[in-house]
Amino acid sequence: MNYETYAPEETKKIGQTIGKNAKAGDIYCLIGDLGVGKTIFSKGLAEGLGITEAITSPTFTIVNEYIGRLPFYHFDVYRLADSTELEEIGYEEYFFGNGVCLIEWANLIDDLIPAEATWITIEKDLTQGLDYRRITVTSKP
Numbered sequence: 496m497n498y499e500t501y502a503p504e505e506t507k508k509i510g511q512t513i514g515k516n517a518k519a520g521d522i523y524c525l526i527g528d529l530g531v532g533k534t535i536f537s538k539g540l541a542e543g544l545g546i547t548e549a550i551t552s553p554t555f556t557i558v559n560e561y562i563g564r565l566p567f568y569h570f571d572v573y574r575l576a577d578s579t580e581l582e583e584i585g586y587e588e589y590f591f592g593n594g595v596c597l598i599e600w601a602n603l604i605d606d607l608i609p610a611e612a613t614w615i616t617i618e619k620d621l622t623q624g625l626d627y628r629r630i631t632v633t634s635k636p
Contacts, residue, residue: 527617
């Protein structure tokens with residue numbers, strides 16, 4: 496599925512829709528360059544899960560946990576040297592638990608991502624405007 500947005504609020508709304516439809520065990524792999532809107536999308540997904548607290552990117556903590564209608568595990572693996580670092584925090588409990596996982600920079604740990612994960616790519620196209628984003632949702636990268 497492909498989406499086009501022209502404002503951050505529209506990107507957030509797509510995240511909200513995905514969050515409203517998320518079910519226990521879902522894993523969303525989020526890919527996009529720095530500054531493309533991954534955190535905006537993440538905030539929308541969290542809102543769709545009924546989470547009201549502030550959502551921040553877990554750049555240095557690797558994972559933030561939130562409680563909504565389902566537990567929400569927000570990962571940012573940008574700073575990991577390799578996927579073995581994720582093994583040290585027990586990623587399996589998150590990935591194969593009863594919550595919803597959103598993993599920013601998931602392509603960096605693709606060897607750990609289950610085959611049934613949903614991949615979301617956010618891209619800019621400056622010829623379409625500064626706030627334009629193309630969001631692609633697929634079953635595989």
